[in-house]
Amino acid sequence: MAAAPAQRGGGGLSLCLASAGVVKTLSIAAFTLAWTHSIEKTAWQEDWLVTPAGLTLQQARIKGTGAGMEPPPEARLTDGWFQWSPPPVPRAEVVLGNSGAADEWHLCEAGRCQTLSEIFGHPIGANVTTMSVCEDP
Template sequence: MAAASAQCGGGGLSLCLASAGIVKVLSIAAFTLAWTHSIEKSAWQEDWLVTPAGLTLQRARVKGTGAGMEPPPAARLVDGWFQWSPPPVPRPEVVLGNSGAAGEWRLCQKGRCQTLSEIFGHPIGANVTTMSVCKNP
């Protein structure tokens, strides 16, 4: 994934990540957000699109069930993952917290995943990270 400063040019849309006063711009139109549930230690994944209207969740999946991670009734078990497609509601931003109990959030694109710490180039720790759409000039 290509990361650049917030003054990224070239037009189009990008994904902005902001944490502890630092902004990183990723030139991507779609990505998977992956993490491990802090209590059940089960894998979660969400597929997102970067759109002019905001970040839009396309599909979610969880590897197992348990406390606080019950899939909705529409979920179907596919290759060991409960997966579903929620209504595609664009969000102006998505806030990612980190309890430190289950590892880091990971952003994946084209089979390659990076932790937020790898993207920012330093440990994120318990800092909140905000994802939003960058509208480049």
């Protein structure tokens, strides 16, 4: 999986992950969120920035097409991935669900990927995980 460029020192900001009453703080300024589509079993990746305005999606990639995952018209096929850059709209939070029909979400930073269960230190299962920007501890 491609990881977003390693960036540290995002002005005192971190990525906060909250799931089932537990909060994990990651001191990262950029990351890649990766998963497998539950029906099509196709890889999907998104590169995000942690900014003072919120989480900002920089680029998205799909390893194919299918039900519910059609790339937009501006997507270009590069190295087997449909890639595009959506408008950079900061989001206060991003909510990740899991139907149990697909593998876990993976968070990648500086070339290292971990599942959400690995980050939390226990199985996440079908619990919702919320990503948001928070202050460095």
